[in-house]
Amino acid sequence: MPHPALPTLTSQLPAGTVVTDPDILAPYRQDRAFDPDAGTPLAVVRPARTEEVQTVLRWATEHRIAVVPRGMGTGLSGGATALDGGIVLSTEKMRDITVDPVTRTAVVQPGLLNAEVKKAVAAHGLWYPPDPSSFEICSIGGNIATNAGGLCCVKYGVTTDYVLGLQVVLADGTAVRLGGPRLKDVAGLSLTKLFVGSEGTLGVITEVTLRLLPAQPTACTVVATFGSVRAACEAVAAVTGKIRPAMLEFMDSAAINAVEDKLKMGLDRTAAAMLVAASDERGSSGAEDAEFMAAVFTEHGAREVFSTSDPDEGEAFVAARRFAIPAVEAKGSLLLEDVGVPLSALADLVAGVEALAAERDLMISVIAHAGDGNTHPLIVFDPADPDMTARAERAFGEIMELAVGLGGTITGEHGVGRLKKPWLADYLGPEAMELNRRIKGALDPDGILNPGTIF
Amino acid sequence: MPHPALPTLTSQLPAGTVVTDPDILAPYRQDRAFDPDAGTPLAVVRPARTEEVQTVLRWATEHRIAVVPRGMGTGLSGGATALDGGIVLSTEKMRDITVDPVTRTAVVQPGLLNAEVKKAVAAHGLWYPPDPSSFEICSIGGNIATNAGGLCCVKYGVTTDYVLGLQVVLADGTAVRLGGPRLKDVAGLSLTKLFVGSEGTLGVITEVTLRLLPAQPTACTVVATFGSVRAACEAVAAVTGKIRPAMLEFMDSAAINAVEDKLKMGLDRTAAAMLVAASDERGSSGAEDAEFMAAVFTEHGAREVFSTSDPDEGEAFVAARRFAIPAVEAKGSLLLEDVGVPLSALADLVAGVEALAAERDLMISVIAHAGDGNTHPLIVFDPADPDMTARAERAFGEIMELAVGLGGTITGEHGVGRLKKPWLADYLGPEAMELNRRIKGALDPDGILNPGTIF
Known part of the structure; x- marks a missing residue:
């Protein structure tokens, strides 16, 4: 039963812009947060021009219909989750x-x-x-x-x-x-x-x-493994205090092993942590920085340190780091965290997550954009196991609380979406939350834009 | 006659925080825009702590008294201009x-x-x-x-x-x-x-x-003079398209001569334009960039090109550039502009300002942060000459209109303040201006914060 106002919208837009076919709608219901509470939208609207977006929003305001804007649906916090009775506004056709x-x-x-x-x-x-x-x-x-x-x-x-x-x-x-x-x-x-x-x-x-x-200059890459997570984190701070690496990534033992299971690169399965760092400083400065980072890693007890100025070799390690999420995902379903802390608290955050994993009897693998203190603890669980699922969901919140307790944020780069909304007010505090609400109220007084995300 | 509410404020703050002595107030009336319409405030309040600032604003809201926040009063757009019946809130004592x-x-x-x-x-x-x-x-x-x-x-x-x-x-x-x-x-x-x-x-x-x-690496500096303003501007774009200079500054003939009058550095008084550029890339890359910029300048017809890796020599030219405003100010009073354009329009902007100067029979010297398209045309006038003052004020507006016509902004870095407010709505357009007003209304519904600035 289509919404009575929908034909008005359809008639104002080019043919094919408003889609109501349930088979086409289905993949627009969720983003990569796979929110189980996602609704079924009235329609997916795919405008090609600004003027068409204006038409959609004028119509939505007139009829008080919720609009969920959507890019490619790769978000991890549920910010593009469809709502019953709303529409999804996909920008996929706007490609100039x-x-x-x-x-x-x-x-x-x-x-x-x-x-x-x-x-x-x-x-x-x-x-x-x-x-x-x-x-x-x-x-x-x-x-x-x-x-x-x-x-x-x-x-x-x-x-x-x-x-x-x-x-x-x-x-x-x-x-x-x-x-x-x-x-x-x-x-x-x-x-x-x-x-x-x-x-x-x-x-x-x-x-x-x-x-x-x-164009970015070619990078020199340094990869190091450590027997201790804390030593690796301390090495990170020792690097960023002195130079500006172009990349400084962290994988814990679980991530190293998950990647090695899939890629068979010969990574050290016994290492507690691995850092993948790069410098793209020009001329000989890139190699100098790589040498400096290698020396810092060694001073901090690195077991193996490997440097390369070959871009393909370097890219293989970056690809391994990028592959960590799908590799860990092979172990089960994931709750993917995105907490960040001031760099001085990175070691404490990773240690705290390890303690939580033990306490809740869960596998939680930590990968991190270590150089900026932004971590992605990957909580592995089996959705068919209700007790485990409950423990995973509990750990998801506890990790945010841990990060906030260390002066950190509940989301470094993924966004609040619907998934992290329950923790936002506590994190921001009542004054900042109220300030957020005042801005929202001033710009979207009817609350038709992405309701349930952030607010 | 003090305002009847002032004793309430004074009593809530540490002794000496609220100042009403007219001799002390006087220098707080204006910032460096020297707005002739500046009022006389009820008081200058100099809190030392956030809690004291809260006390001031609670009191100001209760009594509907305008608050003009003030740093060191060096603003050039009149954003710290005192109002009759308002207070000036100076942050000068907050220095941790x-x-x-x-x-x-x-x-x-x-x-x-x-x-x-x-x-x-x-x-x-x-x-x-x-x-x-x-x-x-x-x-x-x-x-x-x-x-x-x-x-x-x-x-x-x-x-x-x-x-x-x-x-x-x-x-x-x-x-x-x-x-x-x-x-x-x-x-x-x-x-x-x-x-x-x-x-x-x-x-x-x-x-x-x-x-x-x-810490910033030591810079290599390149200075070049040109017979043509356009050639200098084209050289700027040729540099920034390829490398990332740490500084790329422009002075026109009037600025060169004004600086030379004072500093006697041996600058080429016959040059139409001078560029002062620097690279702080590390190791040999800084010298390479300097060499590249020198070659670009030569290709674009530079008459003299001078490079140095000596920081003191380099700093002397940067100091000369920084000295341009006081040097031009020695020729008369200044209306100091701050328009910016997309880099591709820089030559047209400078040429347009030259044409305006001729048309209005004024000396207008152009100095610019050329690498980011941000210019400071300095309009010289004699405030004792009403006709010249009127022409200068007219040129001030015309330069903004010229910049906006070239896709530029009315203010690149100084702010709107009170001085540029009359041009803001035209520049932003009604939709963006209304959006500004909505945010202002949401955060300061009584309009007590710096009324007359921006809004």
């Missing part, structure tokens, strides 16, 4: 890009994949740094909506640092241009930055102006 | 700093000078990059309130890129903590970034957590 090599900017529609942006700008000798592990399958619009992180953030910062301008469509259908291809612009409030990371709760991003860098 | 070398962050109160922050972190081998030309006399709180720029932005970004967390006091006296010493944190809306650049209109910043970098 224009690169300006003189201003070193690109104007991009939200549906392009991160990897496609990287490729298009590389054709002009330029580089878009942000590199979430899902870069080959996630959309740039989703990256902006979640202020996505990645591996290179330790040196190059996060998505917001590359967003110079946005076009957004507000809940009432108004299209607004914010910022643009200017490296400095302080005219009015910093609204561009406010929309980055707003998870579809303040507006729908229909165009973005990205800041680009010259 | 704590540096954490492990997390590479500093927690700073707003009244510390930018130069003092740089010095305190340098003692730990760390570096706070943002470097407005006024860095020796401007406060870090003011830098954050205006999202200040500077010379190193072309490579290192602007103030917001270094702000990880804030404590702000809202109009109603609520203190809110946003963000903190975590390099990645996406829990809730990006409110930290919203307050950066809000020019005291949304809240009073009482503490900031800054991201720091390892």
Whole structure:
């Protein structure tokens, strides 16, 4: 039984934009958080232009229908979970890009994949740094909506640092241009930055102006294994206090073994921790940094240290690190955490997770963007085992509480979505939560944009 | 005749915090925009702690009294202009700093000078990059309130890129903590970034957590003179398309001559333009970049090119560039512009300003942070000459209109303040202006925070 208002929307948009076929709808119900409470939307709407997004939102406001904006659905916090009676607004058809090599900017529609942006700008000798592990399958619009992180953030910062301008469509259908291809612009409030990371709760991003860098120099890579997690974490801080590595990644014993099970690379299965680090400093400085990191790792008791300036060899280790999540996932279903702490608390966080795993009798593998203190504890469980599932869910919350107790955050780069909403108010405190609500109320007074995410 | 509510405030704060002595008040009436319409405040309040700032704002809300937050009063857009019947809230007594070398962050109160922050972190081998030309006399709180720029932005970004967390006091006296010493944190809306650049209109910043970098490597400096402004601007784009200079500054003929009048450095008085560029890439890459830039400058017709890896020699040219504003100021009073354009429009902007200067029969000297397209046309006039003053004021607006016509902004790094408010709505457009107003209304419903600035 279609919603009585739906034909009005369909008639205002190009043929095929509004989809109600249940088979087509099904994969739009969830993102990669696989929220079991996901609803069934009235329709998936796939606009190709800003004006069509405006039409959708005007209609949604008129009929008080919830709109869930969606990129490629790779989010891990449930921020693109469909609602019963709502619509899903997918940006997948919005795929234009224009690169300006003189201003070193690109104007991009939200549906392009991160990897496609990287490729298009590389054709002009330029580089878009942000590199979430899902870069080959996630959309740039989703990256902006979640202020996505990645591996290179330790040196190059996060998505917001590359967003110079946005076009957004507000809940009432108004299209607004914010910022643009200017490296400095302080005219009015910093609204561009406010929309980055707003998870579809303040507006729908229909165009973005990205800041680009010259092509990244080839990296030198250092891989080290440690007998102790604490020693590895202390080595991380010793590195970042002195130099700016382009990558500084951590895998614990469970992750090393899970990857080795699949890739058979000859990783040391007895190691407690492995670091994969890189420097992309130019000329001989990259090799110097690699040597410095190797020396720091050795001083901190590394058992094996391997350095290479061969990009393919280096990439093999980065790929191993990127492969850790699917490799651990082979052991069972995952609850994927995303807590971050100040770097000085990294060792305590990992130790605390280990203690929790023992206490709750669970396998929890920790991988981390160690250089910026952002960790992904992977809680393995069997959904067919209700007791284990309950223990896993309990551990999921306890890890956030552990991180907050260490001065950390409940989410470093994945976003709050629906999954982490129950912990947000405690983390932010009543004053900051109220401030969030005031902004939300000012921009989306009817609450039609992604209700249940963040708020 | 003191305001009847003032004794209530005085009684709630430590002795000496509320100042009403007219001789002490006088210098707090204006900032460096020297707004002739500045009022006389009821009092200057100089709190030392966040709790005292809360007391002030609770009182101001209760009595509907306007509060003008003030750092060191070095702003150039009149954002710290006192109002009749209002108070000035000076952060000058809030001067604590704590540096954490492990997390590479500093927690700073707003009244510390930018130069003092740089010095305190340098003692730990760390570096706070943002470097407005006024860095020796401007406060870090003011830098954050205006999202200040500077010379190193072309490579290192602007103030917001270094702000990880804030404590702000809202109009109603609520203190809110946003963000903190975590390099990645996406829990809730990006409110930290919203307050950066809000020019005291949304809240009073009482503490900031800054991201720091390892100490900057020594720079190699290249100075070149050109017979044509256009050739110099084209050389700028040719450089930034390929490498990341740490500085890329421009001075026109008038600025060169004004500096030479004072400093007698032997600058080429017949040159149309001079570029001062630097690379701080490590090892031999800095010298390589300097060589590359020198070659680009030569290709673009530079008349003289001088390179040095000696830091003192390099600093002499940077100092000359920094000295350009006072040197031009020796020719008369200044209206100091701050327009920015996409880099591809830089030559057209400078040519347009030259044409305007001829048309309005004015001396307008252009200096620029050329690498990021941010220019400071300096309009020289004699305030005793009403006709000239009127032409200067007219040119001030026309330069903004010129920049906006070239895809640029009315303010790159100084802020809107009171001075540029008349041009803001046209620049932003009605939709973005309305969005600014909605946020302002949500956070400061009574409009007591810095009324007349931005809004």
